[in-house]
Amino acid sequence: MTAIADTRILTGRSLRHISRSPDTIITTALMPVAFLLLFVYVLGGAIETGTGSYVTYLLPGILVITIASSVSYTAFRLFLDLQSGIFERFHSMPVSRPSVLWAHVVTSLVATFVSLAAVVAVALVMGFRSSAGLGAWLGVIGILALLTLALTWLAVIPGLTATSADGASAFAYPLILLPFVSSAFVPTESMPGPVRWFAEHQPVTAIVDSVRALLAGGSVGSDLWIALAWCVGMLAVAYAFAMAAYRRRVA
């Protein structure tokens, strides 16, 4: 199909961009790694999680932060393409229009997973261990891929509508902060009433708890379904708004 071939060609182009400026992958991984070091070696001693290794407890939340920081580059890259006029060239060519967006989405998935692998590698050096089998790892990858897809489509909206490059990537800040008010860093039981209620009902807690349970090789339970529901729901809503923004933007 021509749309798939177009997406493949255009994805090759944006992947080449990333391979020529690998700094975006490095900076994407830098902040999560800094959080990992800070929390494990500075604050970790004072945090009581009731489990063994704090790195192992912390990693799922750090992976969510990695995804949030990675998709902000997707918004940035999309914004630059719109600014440079190269989108208009593609749009005046016999190229499937959704492919122009999908190429950025696929690129975002690839770039995010490279950053995630880098963060996991650092965590392994710091003592992260998992007893998860192949099935559990595939489950973890699946959840993270779904979350990346949802947040990428969310990032497409500011990428298409922002009026400045800073504006395009700033949307990620709240996403990066969300894990702090969840079970990512400390168990929610330690939080005061309303904060605890929020933490227990926001998507990051369900996602982090599912990933943590899968990595620990244990059973996941209802958290997994709540996490999947959040991801699919966010994906559907973000996709609809992103497509609407795209149609408004191009004639």
Add this chain to the structure above:
Amino acid sequence: MTARAPAIEVRDLRHSYGDLAVLKGVDLEVPRGRIVALLGSNGAGKTTLVRILSTLLRADAGVATVDGHDVAASPAEVRAAISLTGQLSAVDDILTGRENLVLVARLRRVPGPGGVADALLARFGLAEAGARRVGTYSGGMRRRLDIAMSLVGEPSVVFLDEPTTGLDPEARREAWAAVRALADGGTTVLLTTQTLDEAERLADRIAILHEGRIIVDGTLDELRALIPAPTVEYVERQPTLEEVFLAVVGGKDRS
């Protein structure tokens, strides 16, 4: 699609940005294989018209067909027939010049994209620079690459929005030669320009867009005939297009 239909046909085309009416009923016909220059002051709406014809913008009213296809009803067919060099260069800075051309060739499904790219690089004096990132190119080199990218796949109608702005005289002559070669090969070219000299040398027909309408459309000789006779007698030479332009534009203003 009939072979006899004009390459571009525009009837009573209108477009406004909010309250600002830019095109107020544009009529234009471009025969196949011709070079037509669209002249107009800054803000006259040349880019707006080109964007509508290349399916980037929807008109508020009126009909425009390119290569026999309605731009609003069959944009995909129009896109297959055209290419656009916009007013601002649309090249990929991070890729090399050659990779830019190969990308367009692959998207247009042109067989042998590498060979097509090399031939165009040579034709536009970019063979040496082809392996370098476009981010390192000078303004004129970017513009030449931009034009070269529009020629990939030999589209039957080419839109060039101020193609030679920022080119040095030599590069401008090269670009003109490329445009003329296109028309000789049967391609239709609609170009906008600020340089009246360019229109005078290059175009078979000249259309002047002023206050939302095409106020003059004809060959250079037809346009020259519009100039009042005393000027011809007094200077004892053919009036330049610049004089014609200022006369017709100024004339409209006073009326």
